[in-house]
Amino acid sequence: MATIFSTPAYIDDLDQAGREQWSGALHSWFQDAADRLPTGHRFFNVVDNPLPAGAPTALIPWNAFPRKFTLRWPDDVETRWKTAENVVTRDMNDRQASYWEPAGHGKFRNANLLFRDQDEYCEWRCLRDPSTGRLERIVFTCENPEYWSTLAEHDSKQLLKLYRQLVGPQVAPEELIFQTDTYVRGKNGLVNLRGQYNPLNKWNTTDGLVHLTHPANSLQAEIYLAADATVLRTDGSGAVLTDDARLVCCAAYGSPNRSSDPTIGGKVNELVRNGLRVTIADPVGLYIGELDLAPIEPPGGVTAAECWKVVRGRQADRLILRAEFAPPEGSDFDLEDVLVGGEPLRYGGQLAELITIVIHGVGAATDAAAPRQGCDSKCCRIPESPRLVRIVGIGEACPEIAATLDVEAGPLVLPSLTASIGETLSADDLPRSNKRI
Amino acid sequence: MSDPILAGSGIQANVVPGFRLPYQRIVAVGADLAQAQAIVRHLLPWVTPAARAAAYHERRIEKAKTLRVFGRESFRAVEAGSALRWLNIAVGAEPLAQAGFQGPGRTDRSFGLGLARRSSSLGDPSTLGAPGHKDGWLVGAPSAPVALLLILGSDEAEELARFADSTEKECRRAGGAVLYAETGVRLDNDSEHFGFRDGVSQPGLRGRLSPAEDDLLTPRRLAPDGLSEGPEFSAPGEVLVWPGEFIFGYPRQDAHDFRTSASEGPVDPFMSGGSFLVFRRLRQHVALFRQATRTLAESLRAYSDYAGASDDWLRARLVGRWPSGAPILLYPDDDPGTPPGSLDAFNNFGFREAAAAVTTTTGEPIPGAPGDPMGLVCPLHAHIRKVNPRDTSTNLGPPSQTQKLRLLRRGIPYGTPIAPDAVDEDGVDRGLLFLSYQRSIREQFEKLAQDWMNSDIKPEADGGHDVLVGQAPLSKEGRTAVFRKAAGSTSRRVSTLADWVTPTGGGYFFAPSLASLAAFAGNQTEV
Numbered sequence: 001m002a003t004i005f006s007t008p009a010y011i012d013d014l015d016q017a018g019r020e021q022w023s024g025a026l027h028s029w030f031q032d033a034a035d036r037l038p039t040g041h042r043f044f045n046v047v048d049n050p051l052p053a054g055a056p057t058a059l060i061p062w063n064a065f066p067r068k069f070t071l072r073w074p075d076d077v078e079t080r081w082k083t084a085e086n087v088v089t090r091d092m093n094d095r096q097a098s099y100w101e102p103a104g105h106g107k108f109r110n111a112n113l114l115f116r117d118q119d120e121y122c123e124w125r126c127l128r129d130p131s132t133g134r135l136e137r138i139v140f141t142c143e144n145p146e147y148w149s150t151l152a153e154h155d156s157k158q159l160l161k162l163y164r165q166l167v168g169p170q171v172a173p174e175e176l177i178f179q180t181d182t183y184v185r186g187k188n189g190l191v192n193l194r195g196q197y198n199p200l201n202k203w204n205t206t207d208g209l210v211h212l213t214h215p216a217n218s219l220q221a222e223i224y225l226a227a228d229a230t231v232l233r234t235d236g237s238g239a240v241l242t243d244d245a246r247l248v249c250c251a252a253y254g255s256p257n258r259s260s261d262p263t264i265g266g267k268v269n270e271l272v273r274n275g276l277r278v279t280i281a282d283p284v285g286l287y288i289g290e291l292d293l294a295p296i297e298p299p300g301g302v303t304a305a306e307c308w309k310v311v312r313g314r315q316a317d318r319l320i321l322r323a324e325f326a327p328p329e330g331s332d333f334d335l336e337d338v339l340v341g342g343e344p345l346r347y348g349g350q351l352a353e354l355i356t357i358v359i360h361g362v363g364a365a366t367d368a369a370a371p372r373q374g375c376d377s378k379c380c381r382i383p384e385s386p387r388l389v390r391i392v393g394i395g396e397a398c399p400e401i402a403a404t405l406d407v408e409a410g411p412l413v414l415p416s417l418t419a420s421i422g423e424t425l426s427a428d429d430l431p432r433s434n435k436r437i
Numbered sequence: 438m439s440d441p442i443l444a445g446s447g448i449q450a451n452v453v454p455g456f457r458l459p460y461q462r463i464v465a466v467g468a469d470l471a472q473a474q475a476i477v478r479h480l481l482p483w484v485t486p487a488a489r490a491a492a493y494h495e496r497r498i499e500k501a502k503t504l505r506v507f508g509r510e511s512f513r514a515v516e517a518g519s520a521l522r523w524l525n526i527a528v529g530a531e532p533l534a535q536a537g538f539q540g541p542g543r544t545d546r547s548f549g550l551g552l553a554r555r556s557s558s559l560g561d562p563s564t565l566g567a568p569g570h571k572d573g574w575l576v577g578a579p580s581a582p583v584a585l586l587l588i589l590g591s592d593e594a595e596e597l598a599r600f601a602d603s604t605e606k607e608c609r610r611a612g613g614a615v616l617y618a619e620t621g622v623r624l625d626n627d628s629e630h631f632g633f634r635d636g637v638s639q640p641g642l643r644g645r646l647s648p649a650e651d652d653l654l655t656p657r658r659l660a661p662d663g664l665s666e667g668p669e670f671s672a673p674g675e676v677l678v679w680p681g682e683f684i685f686g687y688p689r690q691d692a693h694d695f696r697t698s699a700s701e702g703p704v705d706p707f708m709s710g711g712s713f714l715v716f717r718r719l720r721q722h723v724a725l726f727r728q729a730t731r732t733l734a735e736s737l738r739a740y741s742d743y744a745g746a747s748d749d750w751l752r753a754r755l756v757g758r759w760p761s762g763a764p765i766l767l768y769p770d771d772d773p774g775t776p777p778g779s780l781d782a783f784n785n786f787g788f789r790e791a792a793a794a795v796t797t798t799t800g801e802p803i804p805g806a807p808g809d810p811m812g813l814v815c816p817l818h819a820h821i822r823k824v825n826p827r828d829t830s831t832n833l834g835p836p837s838q839t840q841k842l843r844l845l846r847r848g849i850p851y852g853t854p855i856a857p858d859a860v861d862e863d864g865v866d867r868g869l870l871f872l873s874y875q876r877s878i879r880e881q882f883e884k885l886a887q888d889w890m891n892s893d894i895k896p897e898a899d900g901g902h903d904v905l906v907g908q909a910p911l912s913k914e915g916r917t918a919v920f921r922k923a924a925g926s927t928s929r930r931v932s933t934l935a936d937w938v939t940p941t942g943g944g945y946f947f948a949p950s951l952a953s954l955a956a957f958a959g960n961q962t963e964v
Contacts, residue, residue, distance in 0.1 A: 055925065056924045058898060059899045060898060063832055074880065242828070246835075259832060274810060290894070294557060297563055305911070341550070341558040342555045358898070
């Protein structure tokens with residue numbers, strides 16, 4: 001029976017007080033998420049409501065490579081792989097990180113911080129030989145940023161130690177900290193993060209990889225999504241929706257263009273439809289479930305398993321937090337000598353396509369009727385790329401789509417799928433952050 | 438939007454509609470470009486257009502209904518004395534590129550690489566010398582590249598033999614080498630060699646063969662449902678799919694919506710009307726299958742809650758159907774043998790939600806089926822559930838996306854069937870000449886195999902592998918099947934290391950339209 005929430009994959013970076021702080025943060029997010037739901041909801045947490053013995057678990061899997069790129073470039077594999085490695089200030093859907101800097105006269109502008117455009121709760125970084133450009137190592141993470149912010153807040157020395165372990169000894173403590181006024185909007189208004197941990201610091205973006213950076217890749221968002229998906233949704237005729245694609249459009253609990261959000265929401269909703277209360281199992285987190293090694297052929301008798309090293313987390317329980325793919329020590333080849341599906345390994349995306357990300361859901365039987373709601377929103381096609389959709393209010397009109405459209409052409413960055421962000425905004429207009437602050 | 442008009446005289450038969458002929462022969466030809474072009478030039482008059490095959494099948498089915506003859510007999514009933522000679526030609530990546538037709542290779546990276554190089558992605562053995570390793574393949578091994586794959590079909594065995602003889606002579610006359618040739622024969626009850634009826638469920642292709650609204654490629658056996666969203670069925674359990682998922686140049690299936698087509702964008706004119714073809718020669722070790730599945734059943738019976746599971750019960754769960762084709766979701770305890778009416782009665786089910794009873798346009802009542810989202814009746818590892826999750830959402834997206842992974846399967850068994858009671862291998866090479874047409878080998882055929890059949894956690898979590906035909910070369914336990922009695926009960930896992938299916942050859946090809954075949958052959962300068 002869990003009396004506090006465990007750390008992701010039971011990792012032991014934190015002392016007891018730190019673990020309690022993490023558990024407290026998780027508990028508050030679970031409560032916040034539940035507070036948004038209608039009375040009689042089917043969402044719970046395992047600390048306040050311990051699970052009965054034999055409660056059915058549900059592993060929820062999805063693919064690590066961003067689905068949006070596959071939808072956008074269905075035939076152009078090379079462009080997909082290449083684009084997915086970009087570190088950007090705006091993602092393909094024009095989304096920015098919600099950090100703000102003063103613009104004078106009480107206004108704020110987006111701080112344009114860099115992040116990786118990899119939004120399926122898995123991010124990777126390729127390390128190449130500086131002289132030849134050949135690929136030497138690929139590092140994957142699914143560690144949530146909130147955990148690292150907790151770590152920074154509780155034990156900055158441990159934070160630095162881990163950064164140096166994972167990235168290199170060159171990391172300086174001040175480089176992990178916001179050095180200028182940088183704001184986020186929290187529950188109680190604006191918070192200046194100057195002097196606090198900067199999750200999008202250079203050692204976690206342009207020069208290294210420690211934890212997730214994409215604005216959509218937050219654990220809080222995941223908890224909110226799971227909570228929101230416990231509400232049954234009905235269409236205009238009163239029929240309960242069962243299709244994942246229609247559910248995510250109706251309830252707006254995530255992006256319909258991702259693999260992760262519709263899959264997680266759909267599975268949670270299905271468990272509720274089957275008479276269960278639902279939560280995310282302890283240890284709460286997002287995990288690399290597996291890398292399919294079969295298509296990977298290293299040279300010289302080396303096996304793919306020998307190249308895949310779990311650095312943080314546990315492989316056996318599908319609780320991998322961080323892993324690396326590199327030739328084993330002492331090998332005389334680099335990654336471009338490794339064949340993946342018959343061709344040289346040149347991009348991290350080639351392996352991301354073989355990685356499965358999971359969360360561990362769990363249910364408990366209940367007799368109480370689940371609340372039902374109609375739809376708050378719907379999906380409209382994006383005229384510039386009709387294979388992608390965006391969520392709008394249920395009463396809004398969808399834009400016209402040309403009957404025949406050259407869907408392969410067009411700019412790399414599409415118009416915003418979320419609320420448009422102006423150049424400068426007043427404090428009250430800043431979008432609220434889901435980040436741990 | 439009404440169904441698009443398909444170029445019935447331009448698309449090759451077997452892409453649509455399937456040959457379905459009882460006797461078919463696969464011929465793999467090795468040739469340089471000039472030889473391949475000469476062969477295509479000579480064989481072009483024999484290539485069967487879709488419209489001709491569609492008209493024939495329409496007549497055959499009508500006559501079969503009148504005379505109440507089915508299976509192979511129905512072919513003889515159509516036009517006595519005029520045996521058929523049908524031909525489909527598909528071309529490999531290398532000759533296409535050499536001829537200047539770069540489109541297919543650019544559009545599908547896996548096609549450009551070829552099956553042999555991609556075989557590890559399918560879970561094929563990558564250890565040199567291991568059974569199934571590409572270097573030992575009978576056809577399509579890296580040392581003997583295939584330029585052309587010919588599929589010949591007839592309604593009579595003797596006619597097919599004569600047609601094959603003249604065709605193969607033509608290939609040799611043009612300087613090509615017949616690297617491989619093998620005849621497939623449809624078995625009784627349309628079974629494959631393990632004894633299960635095959636091909637019960639196929640996607641329903643949207644499309645008309647003429648401007649007439651009712652000249653539909655896929656006959657509608659259900660009246661329009663009057664709905665505006667969700668799947669639309671041409672027959673019980675047969676979801677209508679836009680043709681662009683299989684043939685270039687036509688509207689595609691939308692990833693977010695079953696009924697809306699997605700614009701295809703500009704298509705290389707050479708590819709328009711064409712389709713990618715996957716050929717896999719899969720040897721089936723039937724006695725090993727019987728022995729190993731008996732052992733699996735014994736392992737399962739060791740759990741008290743499965744003490745009553747018979748060998749046949751377990752085998753049906755590996756497939757998801759009984760040998761007759763009856764789905765275990767509708768018939769959980771026993772094989773009914775024959776459907777109460779037509780085969781439609783064996784296909785009206787989903788996995789996530791209950792399927793409502795329907796009545797076909799001919800007045801046949803089709804019973805509904807309960808849903809089984811947790812795989813308590815039809816396990817999550819069952820073959821039919823792995824390769825077609827129907828209404829279930831998957832790791833790759835919602836059901837509307839799942840329909841984009843469907844294949845037009847055209848396989849046919851080869852080799853004589855094993856004795857019904859045999860428990861030891863008899864040394865006969867038998868199996869399936871797997872053939873499928875799709876728009877993308879990478880995103881359809883390979884995705885199904887790599888992402889779903891060979892995974893023990895996808896498309897539905899923690900259900901096990903597709904034990905029937907999946908591969909798990911790196912798993913110490915082998916392929917695993919997970920059984921659950923109830924939502925809260927402990928799952929039972931049984932595993933096998935027995936490889937009762939061995940890949941023994943194959944290749945990736947492109948089946949162009951007739952006009953593009955002519956262009957390849959040099960008969961025309963432009964398509």
